[in-house]
Amino acid sequence: MQHRKICFIGAGNMAGAIIAGLVTSGYPADKITVCAPSGKNRDALKDKYGTLSSSDNIASAQTADVVVLAVKPQLMADVCSELQQQVDFSDKLVLSIAAGVSVERFYALLGDNLRIVRIMPNTPSLVGKGMSGLFAPQQVSEQDREFSSELMTAVGKVCWVETEAGINQVIAAAGSAPAYFFLFMEAMQQEAQRQGLSADNARLLVQQAASGAAALVEANPETPLSTLRENVTSKGGTTFAALNVFNERDLTAIVAQAMQAAVARAEEMEKQF
Ligand SMILES: NC(=O)C1=CN([C@@H]2O[C@H](COP(=O)(O)OP(=O)(O)OC[C@H]3O[C@@H](n4cnc5c(N)ncnc54)[C@H](OP(=O)(O)O)[C@@H]3O)[C@@H](O)[C@H]2O)C=CC1
Ligand SMILES: O=C(O)[C@@H]1CCC=N1
Numbered sequence: 001m002q003h004r005k006i007c008f009i010g011a012g013n014m015a016g017a018i019i020a021g022l023v024t025s026g027y028p029a030d031k032i033t034v035c036a037p038s039g040k041n042r043d044a045l046k047d048k049y050g051t052l053s054s055s056d057n058i059a060s061a062q063t064a065d066v067v068v069l070a071v072k073p074q075l076m077a078d079v080c081s082e083l084q085q086q087v088d089f090s091d092k093l094v095l096s097i098a099a100g101v102s103v104e105r106f107y108a109l110l111g112d113n114l115r116i117v118r119i120m121p122n123t124p125s126l127v128g129k130g131m132s133g134l135f136a137p138q139q140v141s142e143q144d145r146e147f148s149s150e151l152m153t154a155v156g157k158v159c160w161v162e163t164e165a166g167i168n169q170v171i172a173a174a175g176s177a178p179a180y181f182f183l184f185m186e187a188m189q190q191e192a193q194r195q196g197l198s199a200d201n202a203r204l205l206v207q208q209a210a211s212g213a214a215a216l217v218e219a220n221p222e223t224p225l226s227t228l229r230e231n232v233t234s235k236g237g238t239t240f241a242a243l244n245v246f247n248e249r250d251l252t253a254i255v256a257q258a259m260q261a262a263v264a265r266a267e268e269m270e271k272q273f
Helices: 013-024 039-049 057-062 073-086 103-110 123-127 142-153 165-175 177-194 199-219 225-232 238-248 251-272
Strands: 006-009 032-035 052-054 066-069 093-096 115-120 130-135 156-160
Touching: 006 013, 006 057, 013 032, 013 039, 013 123, 013 130, 032 039, 032 057, 039 052, 052 057, 057 073, 066 073, 073 103, 073 251, 093 103, 093 142, 103 115, 115 142, 115 165, 123 130, 130 142, 130 165, 142 156, 165 177, 165 251, 177 199, 199 225
Parallel strands: 006 032, 006 066, 032 052, 066 093, 093 115, 130 156
Antiparallel strands: 115 130
16 A cells, blocks of 8 residues: 555544554554644554654644544544644645544535545454444545555455445444444443353453354355354253343344434534534
């Protein structure tokens, strides 16, 4: 892939995960500058991966080919207003990983001709298992689209969505989704311990069952998830008994409501920020 000069504005959980994945996959660390007000996160990335560290968003963005906006949505307007005053974005590609900040809003903040791609990644990018959804307005060039795809492919898999609304659906299905699985695993670990397993064994059992299940899904892309579930479920057996509890409580409806809440919140944020 091309090695353009990248400046990350923000050094938190998500930027850190992408940077870790990028450098581990061979992206040159000296082409990545990480900006944040405090040294805590950006210097930790510098020490671990050899990236450059700066507290100066403007100077770093000025010399970059690609600016990745990786601050919290509620800070985006302030950060962009400051950048807009001193940075010429006409020769730069801007990648936003923020939830709930629309392309329209970025045009208002940084200029109508902005070359912008919205990316919705997730934290498994840290270990090369990320999933990113990408959206670009029509005028973004094929080259910029390709670069954005390649960048995120370095830390996982990518898919493009045709409308910007698709980004909010990606949030519900992938961006926020690691937390759903963590919550489920936490609940399992807690109950395994309550039943008498040691903390270490409870963690190991849940962790291995989850990664084993995910590996089976990945290894059998043509097999419906329902078949994989049925393969575990002997009629009248233990799994059947457990799944009955989930079904009685309508887990499917709970999941649907949770994903709808994620989309609704993203839409609300688009109005707020
Ligand atoms: N976490 C996730 O799983 C995902 C997050 N996202 C998106 O990523 C974005 C960042 O989220 P996340 O990484 O979780 O947030 P964090 O709170 O972990 O990180 C925010 C970062 O922004 C930095 N920051 C704050 N103010 C400024 C500023 N003025 N200039 C430059 N940097 C600044 C902070 O600096 P300091 O280091 O000094 O505290 C910190 O490094 C959000 O917009 C979110 O929607 C998208 C997909 C998944
Ligand atoms: O919770 C959030 O708003 C961000 C976006 C997706 C994951 N974390």
